[in-house]
Amino acid sequence: xxxxxxxxxxxxxxxxxxxxxxxxxxxxxxxxxxxxxxxxxxxxxxxxxxxxxxxxxxxxxxxxxxxxxxxxxxxxxxxxxxxxxxxxxxxxxxxxxxxxxxxxxxxxxxxxxxxxxxxxxxxxxxxxxxxxxxxxxxxxxxxxxxxxxxxxxxxxxxxxxxxxxxxxxxxxxxxxxxxxxxxxxxxxxxxxxxxxxxxxxxxxxxxxxxxxxxxxxxxxxxxxxxxxxxxxxxxxxxxxxxxxxxxxxxxxxxxxxxxxxxxxxxxxxxxxxxxxxxxxxxxxxxxxxxxxxxxxxxxxxxxxxxxxxxxxxxxxxxxxxxxxxxxxxxxxxxxxxxxxxxxxxxxxxxxxxxxxxxxxxxxxxxxxxxxxxxxxxxxxxxxxxxxxxxxxxxxxxxxxxxxxxxxxxxxxxxxxxxxxxxxxxxxxxxxxxxxxxxxxxxxxxxxxxxxxxxxxxxxxxxxxxxxxxxxxx
Amino acid sequence: xxxxxxxxxxxxxxxxxxxxxxxxxxxxxxxxxxxxxxxxxxxxxxxxxxxxxxxxxxxxxxxxxxxxxxxxxxxxxxxxxxxxxxxxxxxxxxxxxxxxxxxxxxxxxxxxxxxxxxxxxxxxxxxxxxxxxxxxxxxxxxxxxxxxxxxxxxxxxxxxxxxxxxxxxxxxxxxxxxxxxxxxxxxxxxxxxxxxxxxxxxxxxxxxxxxxxxxxxxxxxxxxxxxxxxxxxxxxxxxxxxxxxxxxxxxxxxxxxxxxxxxxxxxxxxxxxxxxxxxxxxxxxxxxxxxxxxxxxxxxxxxxxxxxxxxxxxxxxxxxxxxxxxxxxxxxxxxxxxxxxxxxxxxxxxxxxxxxxxxxx
Numbered sequence: 043x044x045x046x047x048x049x050x051x052x053x054x055x056x057x058x059x060x061x062x063x064x065x066x067x068x069x070x071x072x073x074x075x076x077x078x079x080x081x082x083x084x085x086x087x088x089x090x091x092x093x094x095x096x097x098x099x100x101x102x103x104x105x106x107x108x109x110x111x112x113x114x115x116x117x118x119x120x121x122x123x124x125x126x127x128x129x130x131x132x133x134x135x136x137x138x139x140x141x142x143x144x145x146x147x148x149x150x151x152x153x154x155x156x157x158x159x160x161x162x163x164x165x166x167x168x169x170x171x172x173x174x175x176x177x178x179x180x181x182x183x184x185x186x187x188x189x190x191x192x193x194x195x196x197x198x199x200x201x202x203x204x205x206x207x208x209x210x211x212x213x214x215x216x217x218x219x220x221x222x223x224x225x226x227x228x229x230x231x232x233x234x235x236x237x238x239x240x241x242x243x244x245x246x247x248x249x250x251x252x253x254x255x256x257x258x259x260x261x262x263x264x265x266x267x268x269x270x271x272x273x274x275x276x277x278x279x280x281x282x283x284x285x286x287x288x289x290x291x292x293x294x295x296x297x298x299x300x301x302x303x304x305x306x307x308x309x310x311x312x313x314x315x316x317x318x319x320x321x322x323x324x325x326x327x328x329x330x331x332x333x334x335x336x337x338x339x340x341x342x343x344x345x346x347x348x349x350x351x352x353x354x355x356x357x358x359x360x361x362x363x364x365x366x367x368x369x370x371x372x373x374x375x376x377x378x379x380x381x382x383x384x385x386x387x388x389x390x391x392x393x394x395x396x397x398x399x400x401x402x403x404x405x406x407x408x409x410x411x412x413x414x415x416x417x418x419x420x421x422x423x424x425x426x427x428x429x430x431x432x433x434x435x436x437x438x439x440x441x442x443x444x445x446x447x448x449x450x451x452x453x454x455x456x457x458x459x460x461x462x463x464x465x466x467x468x469x470x471x472x473x474x475x476x477x478x479x480x481x482x483x484x485x486x487x488x489x490x491x492x493x494x495x496x497x498x499x500x501x502x503x504x505x506x507x508x509x510x511x512x513x514x515x
Numbered sequence: 516x517x518x519x520x521x522x523x524x525x526x527x528x529x530x531x532x533x534x535x536x537x538x539x540x541x542x543x544x545x546x547x548x549x550x551x552x553x554x555x556x557x558x559x560x561x562x563x564x565x566x567x568x569x570x571x572x573x574x575x576x577x578x579x580x581x582x583x584x585x586x587x588x589x590x591x592x593x594x595x596x597x598x599x600x601x602x603x604x605x606x607x608x609x610x611x612x613x614x615x616x617x618x619x620x621x622x623x624x625x626x627x628x629x630x631x632x633x634x635x636x637x638x639x640x641x642x643x644x645x646x647x648x649x650x651x652x653x654x655x656x657x658x659x660x661x662x663x664x665x666x667x668x669x670x671x672x673x674x675x676x677x678x679x680x681x682x683x684x685x686x687x688x689x690x691x692x693x694x695x696x697x698x699x700x701x702x703x704x705x706x707x708x709x710x711x712x713x714x715x716x717x718x719x720x721x722x723x724x725x726x727x728x729x730x731x732x733x734x735x736x737x738x739x740x741x742x743x744x745x746x747x748x749x750x751x752x753x754x755x756x757x758x759x760x761x762x763x764x765x766x767x768x769x770x771x772x773x774x775x776x777x778x779x780x781x782x783x784x785x786x787x788x789x790x791x792x793x794x795x796x797x798x799x800x801x802x803x804x805x806x807x808x809x810x811x812x813x814x815x816x817x818x819x820x821x822x823x824x825x826x827x828x829x830x831x832x833x834x835x836x837x838x839x840x841x842x843x844x845x846x847x848x849x850x851x852x853x854x855x856x857x858x859x860x861x862x863x864x865x866x867x868x869x870x871x872x873x874x875x876x
Contacts, residue, residue, distance in 0.1 A: 056868075063866055121860050128759035129858035131815065133870035137806065138813035141757035146532055151812060161870040170865075 049140065052160050057126045059163040065116020070170045073108035077177035080104055084184040095185055133161060200241040200249050209234055209253070212260050215367045219360050221267040230256065264369035268361050270317075272374075275357035277314035278321060279382045281307065282350035286386035287393055289343040294394035303393060304336035311346070321353040354382060445495065533753045533812035541750040542810045544743055545571075548596050551735040555592035556585050558719030564808060565710055565825055566593060566684075571751050571804035574707025574797060575663050575683040577648075577698075577829065584712045586686040588732055590644045593684075598738040599641035600678065606651035608694065612658035616668050633670065638662055641678050645685035649695040656702055659683065663705045680748075686712075700788075700832065707797045708822075709829035754803040755813040761799065763857050764819055768795040770851055771831055781850045785837035790830040798826045816857035824848050 080101040087093040121129070124144070131140035139151050210231065217227040234256060241249045284307050292300055311333060315322040325333070329346060332338050338346065358375075365372040444452070494502050533541075545567065552563040566589065569576040578586045587603065594601030604615055617636035624630050637643065638659075648656065662668055663683050667676050685706070687698070703709070715723070727733075739747070770777040772789030782789070799814075801822040806814045828844045837843075862868070 060860075060862070060866075060868070064863075067863065067866065121858075124759060125858055125860055128757075128763075128816075129860055129868065130870075131757075131759075132857050133868070135815070135817065137809065137811040137815035137817065138755070138757050138760060139811070139815075141759050141815075142532055142755045142813035145757055146755050146813075151532055151535065159870070161868050164867045164869060166865045166867060 049143070053123055053126050053130060055160045056130060056163070057120055057123060059160070060126070061116040061120030063116075063163045063165045064119045065112040065114075067165055067167060067170065068115035068119075069108050069112025070167065070174050072111040073105065074170070074174045074177045076101075076104035076108055077174070077181040081177065081181035081184040084181070085187075088184070088189065092189070098185070101181075130161070200246050202238060202241045202249060202253065205253060206234055206238045209256055209260065212264070212367055212369055215363060215369065216260065216263055216267070219267065219363060221263055230259065261369065264364050268364050268370040268374070271357040271361040271364075274314065274318040274321065275354045275361070275382055277310070277318070278350045278354035278357065281311045281314055282347050282354060283386050283389055284310065285343050285347040285350060287389035288338075289340055289347065290386055291390035291393040292340065292343075294390075299393075299396070301336055304338060307338075308333045308336050311350070318353060318357070320356055321350070324349045324353055358382060532755055533750060537750060537753075538807075538810055538812055541747055541807060544739060544747050545808055547737065548739060551596040551737070552589070552592055555596075555732040555735055556589050557722050558715045559585065559589065559712075562589070562710060562712060565708060565822070568801050568804040568808060568822060569708045570597070570680075570682060571747065571807065572707055572797070572800035573680060573682075573748075574800065575685070575705060577703070577706040577709040578684060578686045578712050579689055579709060580686070580712030581690065581714070582688060584714060586712050587644060587646060589712075590642060590684045590686075592732060592735055594642045595735045596738050597642075597744055598740060599680070599744075601642045601644065602637040602640040603644040603646060604637050605646045606648050606655070608650060608652060608696075610651045610655050612655050615655065616658055616662070616670060619671060631671075633673075633675070635675075638668060639675075639677060641680055641682065643681075643683050645683055647688055648685040649687040649697055651696065653696050653699065656696065656698060660702060660705065663702075680744075703829050704791055704793055706829065707801060708825040710825055751804060751807055753812070754806050756799055756803060757813060759858065760802070760814050760816060760819060762859060763816055763855075764795050764798050764802070766859060767819070767823065767851065767855060768792070768798065768827075770855060771827065771848075777855060779847075779850050779854050781842065781847045785833050785840070785842050785847055786831055787834045788832040790827050794826060794830045798822065801826055819857075820852050823852055 083101070084098050087098060088095075124141075127144055128141055130136075131138060134140065143151070213222070213227055213230050213234070216222040217224070222230070233252075237249060237252050237256070284303070288295075288300070288303055288307060295303065311321075311325070312330075315325060315330075325346070329338075329342055329349075332342055333346065361370070361375060364370045365375050548567060549560075549563055552567070553560055556563070566576060570593070578589070580586055590603075591601060593599075604610070613636065615636045615638050617634050617639065619631040620634050621629055622632050645659070648659075662677060662681070666679070666681050667674050669675075683706075688695075766777055768790045769775050770779065770789075771782060771786060771794075772778060773783050773786050775782075775789070778786075798819060802814045802818040805818040805821050806812075809818065811818075824845060827848050831844045831847060833842070833844060833847070837847075856862075
């Protein structure tokens with residue numbers, strides 16, 4: 043036999059009340075948490091991404107979630123009927139009769155169970171309500187606070203990503219080409235990374251100054267590397283040309299001249315190898331030994347020529363890579379392009395024609411290129427170059443007061459015509475060049491018309507000891 | 516009532532509670548016993564109730580108190596009121612197990628033969644008063660173990676049943692501990708209750724002196740017959756123990772163990788070992804008896820609370836920290852009873868249920 047109906051109803055109602063209270067408690071807690079999280083999210087999004095208020099209102103759906111959480115929690119956490127019955131039995135001091143009535147036949151004891159009254163379930167959640175209110179106000183404030191106030195807290199970042207990326211690429215190129223030592227490259231990369239992190243819009247000058255400094259360091263290293271590469275390439279090209287020319291002309295040259303030329307080649311190559319690590323590594327020890335002796339065979343000469351060519355190409359490739367990375371001016375490569383082209387036939391012809399140790403030394407010491415002007419600066423067949431042409435813009439004639447005699451001469455002058463071209467001298471009449479002796483031609487002119495220059499005036503005055511007149515001597 | 520025992524389960528398979536009439540007759544018997552005991556020992560009503568609860572639960576009781584407070588008189592009166600055989604053994608250090616259990620003696624039989632015959636000891640009785648049990652050696656104390664648990668005695672491979680019912684009511688003196696052997700925990704656990712017999716107040720003492728020459732208590736009148744005692748025991752069997760109360764008892768016992776889920780701070784701080792499952796069983800039986808004393812056919816949470824202290828107080832083993840802080844088992848158990856929610860609702864602290872006043876029909 044079940045418990046009386048009214049007891050069962052009371053138990054059900056009590057259970058429901060407890061479930062509602064638990065659900066309300068959970069719902070308030072979840073809602074508080076959501077409002078806090080939502081408010082923080084709103085502030086962050088408005089401050090960092092300048093998000094408008096409209097899309098952020100979707101956060102209101104969290105209220106539905108909180109209510110759902112409350113309902114689910116209330117249903118799941120509400121106590122079982124048996125537990126509620128035990129609770130009421132305890133509160134009503136029924137001595138286990140209410141509990142026993144559910145599990146056994148109460149027989150005549152049912153009437154001894156106290157009157158059913160639904161207990162009052164009270165949640166003392168003042169603290170929770172205050173927290174909810176606080177979180178709600180925070181969320182509301184995060185919405186209502188003006189954008190200009192929010193933006194004050196926005197981190198003012200300086201967008202230097204593109205520049206940093208470019209510099210990083212350049213450092214990478216320098217690292218790949220082993221232009222920079224690894225430690226130096228690492229320190230530059232670290233400096234770049236720190237620069238990007240600390241780039242603040244409030245003080246852009248500092249960032250840009252640091253970036254300029256980095257760029258200058260990179261540019262300097264690039265320029266030095268490019269200069270080295272081009273110089274090495276040029277040296278390699280010269281030596282390659284000489285080696286190839288010697289290979290061609292060795293039959294026509296007498297042995298002493300050949301030895302002299304070989305020594306010069308050895309000197310050039312070893313000198314270049316000291317400056318160019320690549321070249322030093324490329325030349326085998328055996329070849330180097332023979333080179334130092336100046337006793338290269340035709341095959342060795344060909345091999346040396348090939349190695350020199352490879353070194354030249356490597357150096358040129360490095361320079362081209364730097365140019366491709368905009369680290370040096372590509373025009374510089376175009377300008378020097380002709381200098382890396384070798385013409386061993388012409389040099390071989392010269393070597394074959396040249397006789398005597400001194401001649402060979404002069405030929406090779408000056409190199410196979412024209413001189414740079416001057417009697418002691420190489421060959422004389424250098425082409426003349428004109429640089430630095432004058433610019434007429436802004437140029438003016440200097441005004442000069444003509445002496446009275448010249449003015450008088452101008453009065454007698456006759457206008458022959460106006461032309462933009464240079465005047466054609468009239469051969470029939472002698473030219474009237476100015477000067478003190480101009481009027482004193484044989485048979486004509488007079489001292490009266492003699493021109494006394496202003497700087498001579500005082501001398502003339504002292505000579506004649508007379509007072510200067512009003513302007514006319 | 517005997518017929519009702521068979522009808523303990525109804526047609527639907529559900530247990531049927533004792534009817535109000537059955538409870539009334541049982542309560543009348545109980546009241547008769549209590550009245551007799553209260554008349555014999557003045558001012559010990561609560562102690563008498565607990566002793567009767569122990570007897571109805573078929574448990575053994577350890578009485579602790581100073582000499583002369585009426586321990587022996589109580590047990591003697593109980594034997595008389597319940598009309599049960601009563602033996603008293605004064606435990607001393609030289610007491611041997613055979614002095615309690617009995618021994619085999621060689622005797623001549625008619626016809627010239629000899630045989631070993633068993634001379635039963637004082638344990639073969641209904642109520643055994645083991646006076647100052649802590650003065651006997653552990654060997655002798657242990658001789659009581661089987662008898663207390665199984666209700667039988669095994670000697671020379673032969674097991675002999677003890678008379679039913681069998682109760683051991685032991686007493687021990689909390690002072691003069693020199694030369695005593697404290698009861699081991701295993702033996703303590705076999706006692707249902709440990710009751711403290713305290714001093715009586717001045718009024719009671721005055722009444723004793725004024726009404727009794729040489730302190731001799733009056734002879735109990737109208738003792739219970741064996742059949743009435745059997746009826747009382749049968750009624751005890753029918754007292755219903757609801758499942759939530761079972762759970763409460765289990766939680767209570769589990770909470771006496773340190774670091775358990777519902778252990779209080781006091782338990783965690785001061786208890787070394789908690790109560791055993793035997794304590795839970797004892798608590799359930801004692802709660803049934805208490806409910807019967809209260810005139811109810813089912814056990815409530817208040818019944819459990821009423822008997823929790825005497826059931827648990829000798830089963831909790833406290834640590835040295837408790838001794839330093841002067842914390843006793845009584846405080847630990849009381850804190851546990853105060854803080855453990857009987858219904859096990861596990862509601863948050865800020866959720867309160869306020870029952871309305873109820874009026875009985």
